[in-house]
Amino acid sequence: MRIHKYFTSKVFLIQILIAFAIIAVLAYLFMHWLTFTTDHGHExxxxxxxxxxxxxxxxxxxxxxxxxxxxxxxxxxxxxxxxxxxxxxxxxxxxxxxxxxxxxxxxSSGFSSVKIPDLIEKTYREAVPTLKALGLEEGTITYIPNLGKDMVLELRYKGRNLKAGDRVLKASKIDLVLGDGKASYVDESEATDSTAVPNETPNDEQ
Known part of the structure; x- marks a missing residue:
């Protein structure tokens, strides 16, 4: 009976309230500390x-x-x-x-240089991706008479011809000279007729 009276007494209820208050305060302080140490919400x-x-x-x-x-x-x-x-x-x-x-x-402080690959007699479709992969840009396209349609005949940079192994700075524009796919030779029969020397007729007096 005494235990029953204790659990129902005001003293016990006050102790329970104090305990809950202490737990609440500790929980609040813990959450505040956790927020401070992890910078929660501070971005x-x-x-x-x-x-x-x-x-x-x-x-x-x-x-x-x-x-x-x-x-x-x-x-x-x-x-x-x-x-x-x-x-x-x-x-x-x-x-x-x-x-x-x-x-x-x-x-970096400036463009690095790259070696010109051997693209002569390669097709335009092959040459351009190769140049771009090296960090170079496609420049002016010029066509000249040649049987090879879109075949690379020359590479030029600022007016000078390039050969495989030459070095240029990255981002340089490389001009391409391509074949136009048209015949560049003169028909042999026409050439023979135009160059033949006419036969001399004998001198009647001789």
């Missing part, structure tokens, strides 16, 4: 780092409590300043937490 928008130098990137990210990692330099891109950011990950506008690393790639 930063990644800025656009394109065309910034590495020094400018470091300064800008320091202000936002972000860090960066330089991965590598890429082939020169004329639309970006030398040694400036051309690629970043995460992309601009992405939401990240404090201390997140932003991975960047830097533009």
């Amino acid at each position: 930063i928008e990644v800025p656009n780092l394109a065309k910034l130098t590495e020094e400018q990137v470091e300064e800008k990210l320091d202000e936002l409590d972000l860090d960066y990692v330089l991965l590598d330099s890429v082939d020169y891109r004329s639309q970006f300043p030398k040694y400036s950011v051309v690629e970043q990950d995460p992309l601009p506008g992405t939401k990240v937490k404090v201390g997140r690393k932003i991975y960047i790639k830097i533009n």
